[in-house]
Amino acid sequence: MEVIKPYFHKVQYYETDAMEVVHHSDYIRWFEEARMDFLEQAHFPYQEIEAQGILVPVLEASCKYRQAVRFGEIIQIEAMITKFTGVKFMVSYQVYDEKHEVLHATGNTAHCFLNQDFAPISIKRHMPELYEFLMESCKKGAAQ
Amino acid sequence: MEVIKPYFHKVQYYETDAMEVVHHSDYIRWFEEARMDFLEQAHFPYQEIEAQGILVPVLEASCKYRQAVRFGEIIQIEAMITKFTGVKFMVSYQVYDEKHEVLHATGNTAHCFLNQDFAPISIKRHMPELYEFLMESCKKGAAQ
Amino acid sequence: MEVIKPYFHKVQYYETDAMEVVHHSDYIRWFEEARMDFLEQAHFPYQEIEAQGILVPVLEASCKYRQAVRFGEIIQIEAMITKFTGVKFMVSYQVYDEKHEVLHATGNTAHCFLNQDFAPISIKRHMPELYEFLMESCKKGAAQ
Amino acid sequence: MEVIKPYFHKVQYYETDAMEVVHHSDYIRWFEEARMDFLEQAHFPYQEIEAQGILVPVLEASCKYRQAVRFGEIIQIEAMITKFTGVKFMVSYQVYDEKHEVLHATGNTAHCFLNQDFAPISIKRHMPELYEFLMESCKKGAAQ
Numbered sequence: 001m002e003v004i005k006p007y008f009h010k011v012q013y014y015e016t017d018a019m020e021v022v023h024h025s026d027y028i029r030w031f032e033e034a035r036m037d038f039l040e041q042a043h044f045p046y047q048e049i050e051a052q053g054i055l056v057p058v059l060e061a062s063c064k065y066r067q068a069v070r071f072g073e074i075i076q077i078e079a080m081i082t083k084f085t086g087v088k089f090m091v092s093y094q095v096y097d098e099k100h101e102v103l104h105a106t107g108n109t110a111h112c113f114l115n116q117d118f119a120p121i122s123i124k125r126h127m128p129e130l131y132e133f134l135m136e137s138c139k140k141g142a143a144q
Numbered sequence: 145m146e147v148i149k150p151y152f153h154k155v156q157y158y159e160t161d162a163m164e165v166v167h168h169s170d171y172i173r174w175f176e177e178a179r180m181d182f183l184e185q186a187h188f189p190y191q192e193i194e195a196q197g198i199l200v201p202v203l204e205a206s207c208k209y210r211q212a213v214r215f216g217e218i219i220q221i222e223a224m225i226t227k228f229t230g231v232k233f234m235v236s237y238q239v240y241d242e243k244h245e246v247l248h249a250t251g252n253t254a255h256c257f258l259n260q261d262f263a264p265i266s267i268k269r270h271m272p273e274l275y276e277f278l279m280e281s282c283k284k285g286a287a288q
Numbered sequence: 289m290e291v292i293k294p295y296f297h298k299v300q301y302y303e304t305d306a307m308e309v310v311h312h313s314d315y316i317r318w319f320e321e322a323r324m325d326f327l328e329q330a331h332f333p334y335q336e337i338e339a340q341g342i343l344v345p346v347l348e349a350s351c352k353y354r355q356a357v358r359f360g361e362i363i364q365i366e367a368m369i370t371k372f373t374g375v376k377f378m379v380s381y382q383v384y385d386e387k388h389e390v391l392h393a394t395g396n397t398a399h400c401f402l403n404q405d406f407a408p409i410s411i412k413r414h415m416p417e418l419y420e421f422l423m424e425s426c427k428k429g430a431a432q
Numbered sequence: 433m434e435v436i437k438p439y440f441h442k443v444q445y446y447e448t449d450a451m452e453v454v455h456h457s458d459y460i461r462w463f464e465e466a467r468m469d470f471l472e473q474a475h476f477p478y479q480e481i482e483a484q485g486i487l488v489p490v491l492e493a494s495c496k497y498r499q500a501v502r503f504g505e506i507i508q509i510e511a512m513i514t515k516f517t518g519v520k521f522m523v524s525y526q527v528y529d530e531k532h533e534v535l536h537a538t539g540n541t542a543h544c545f546l547n548q549d550f551a552p553i554s555i556k557r558h559m560p561e562l563y564e565f566l567m568e569s570c571k572k573g574a575a576q
Contacts, residue, residue: 013468013478014167014461018160018215018338024346025158025316029446032313036445036504046445047504050306058312062350068406071162072468072479118356157324157334158317162482168490169464172457173302180301180360190301191360194450202456206494212550216324216335262500302455306448306503313446359450 004041006076007034008098013071021068027105028061031093034077035109038091042137044130054126055114059088063107074098081137086124088112089134148185150220151178152242157215165212171249172205175237178221179253182235186281188274198270199258203232207251218242225281230268232256233278292329294364295322296386301359309356315393316349319381322365323397326379330425332418342414343402347376351395362386369425374412376400377422436473438508439466440530445503453500459537460493463525466509467541470523474569476562486558487546491520495539506530513569518556520544521566 009030017023036046049056069075076096083090088110095105113123124131153174161167180190193200213219220240227234232254239249257267268275297318305311324334337344357363364384371378376398383393401411412419441462449455468478481488501507508528515522520542527537545555556563 012461012465013161014169014464016162017157018162018164019343019345020162020164023158024349025313025320028313028316028349029444032446033444045504055307057307057356058353060350060352061312061316062348064348065346068345072477156317156321158320163487163489168493169457169460172460172493173300176302176457177300189360199451201451201500202497204494204496205456205460206492208492209490212489216333301449302457304450305445306450306452308450308452311446 002041004038004079006078006096007037008074008076009033011069011071011073011075016071019068021070024063024065027063027065027095027107030075030077030095031061031063031079031091031107031109034079034093035091038079042133044127044133049127049130052127053116054121054123055116055118056111057114057118058109059112060110061107062109063105065105067102067104069095069104075104076100081134081140082108083110084134084138086131087120089138146185148182148223150222150240151181152218152220153177155213155215155217155219160215163212165214168207168209171207171209171239171251174219174221174239175205175207175223175235175251175253178223178237179235182223186277188271188277193271193274196271197260198265198267199260199262200255201258201262202253203256204254205251206253207237207249209249211246211248213239213248219248220244225278225284226252228278228282230275231264233282290329292326292367294366294384295325296362296364297321299357299359299361299363304359307356309358312351312353315351315353315383315395318363318365318383319349319351319367319379319395319397322367322381323379326367330421332415332421337415337418340415341404342409342411343404343406344399345402345406346397347400348396348398350397351393353393355390355392357383357392363392364388369422369428370396371398372422372426374419375408377426434473436470436511438510438528439469440506440508441465443501443503443505443507448503451500453502456495456497459495459497459527459539462507462509462527463493463495463511463523463539463541466511466525467523470511474565476559476565481559481562484559485548486553486555487548487550488543489546489550490541491544492542493539494541495537497537499534499536501527501529501536507536508532513566513572514540516566516570518563519552521570 015022015026078094080092082092090110093107115121159166159170222238224236226236234254237251257265259265303310303314366382368380370380378398381395403409447454447458510526512524514524522542525539545553547553
């Protein structure tokens with residue numbers, strides 16, 4: 001299984017708030033950016049999952065903020081599959097500075113698989129390769 | 145034709161940026177809030193327009209910023225139909241403070257009517273009451 | 289201690305995403321709206337806290353999504369202080385529909401008090417009334 | 433004067449709305465991304481301008497939407513200084529697809545220079561190199 005590279009993001013001015021640092025809600029959006037990039041690197045771009053009529057909604061999201069991020073800084077996010085029950089999976093995130101010296105934030109999101117009517121589907125049956133990938137990733141994530 | 149009341153919005157912290165005032169992109173979102181409220185007051189809630197398979201996309205949007213708005217302030221927006229060709233319509237916006245003493249910004253948006261495949265439709269045929277309303281509003285807007 | 293009323297929010301079109309429901313990051317922003325409203329109802333508007341040179345950053349934020357919210361719906365959020373150590377406090381949120389029949393989401397945020405240099409300050413010393421309010425609210429929140 | 437390269441942006445899921453295309457307000461944010469990138473390529477990163485106590489607010493913003501952009505697509509934005517009076521400057525934007533075959537949108541923003549108290553300053557006196565750059569860029573932009 002190939003190595004997934006961290007996701008890099010340059011902080012935009014519109015992401016700052018009146019405290020002159022990035023607003024806390026934007027980290028949740030960055031997790032989405034990193035998650036989509038992770039899936040794309042793993043050859044499961046989210047567009048293609050949706051094109052098969054499968055939605056992957058967010059069931060839970062959380063973030064712990066350790067050190068503020070400012071406009072113009074570049075951050076890198078490491079995403080990792082930490083759990084997969086066959087029905088739900090969890091992604092963990094670590095937000096570092098560009099040089100990987102400062103841990104700015106950590107977080108998690110939990111997800112499941114639905115059809116267009118928002119009813120649960122079996123990903124093992126509908127996308128067995130994605131099922132296998134999540135199972136393998138999960139073992140790797142857990143091993144770290 | 146009944147009078148449409150201004151739309152009130154309380155400025156949120158997440159709408160501010162590092163200049164400690166509201167980010168300029170949020171005014172474009174406020175115009176949408178005011179436009180949707182205008183349509184709802186006119187008994188054409190946008191949900192019902194979309195429920196009939198009609199989309200009303202934004203063709204153009206513009207804003208002139210006169211005086212910055214800060215967190216916690218309440219602004220009021222007056223929306224007005226200023227043009228309707230039968231195919232396209234234009235909405236104008238004036239953003240005042242709560243007491244209607246300071247004009248913070250002005251703007252315009254232009255719109256048309258599409259079906260779900262993004263092809264133009266005749267609103268006169270599909271929603272004759274909305275067509276009539278826009279024609280009447282337009283005359284009123286132009287008369288001011 | 290007076291009763292704090294729920295915070296009402298009307299869902300905007302710009303809060304939806306391509307799944308045709310509200311994007312998960314917007315709930316984190318709604319928590320901020322509800323928190324600011326809670327503080328204002330308690331006679332501690334956040335503007336006045338900041339005017340004293342005190343920042344109240346978010347240390348943690350989390351949300352569990354139970355049922356999607358759609359454009360045009362009105363939601364109500366009940367915020368409650370559930371913990372206060374004298375240094376940190378936690379706010380819990382319950383997102384209901386307008387009629388208080390459907391629980392759409394629940395969440396928490398944790399906060400502390402900093403000065404303009406992002407150094408911790410004693411809220412007991414700088415704003416004793418806010419300290420007292422949080423202590424009292426916390427007891428009430430815990431009792432429910 | 434060196435050539436400024438277009439700015440590339442990958443469309444995020446949180447930028448889409450219920451029409452399943454990018455929300456119109458995000459283009460205004462993309463213009464900011466492209467403008468900041470333009471300034472950085474020109475060796476005037478906005479952080480350094482602000483570090484000198486100079487703010488560059490948006491006076492006007494406008495966008496014409498020609499063809500919708502979808503999640504996962506990569507767009508490129510060409511920014512150009514089209515006017516500079518010595519006091520105000522205007523930036524024009526062209527939003528193309530990745531292959532530069534489809535023009536998705538065009539727009540403009542107007543700006544001035546303020547100090548921290550939001551009072552106008554002479555950029556010629558405070559940052560003569562930036563003044564020169566804008567004058568040169570403007571001639572180039574006008575010549576195209």
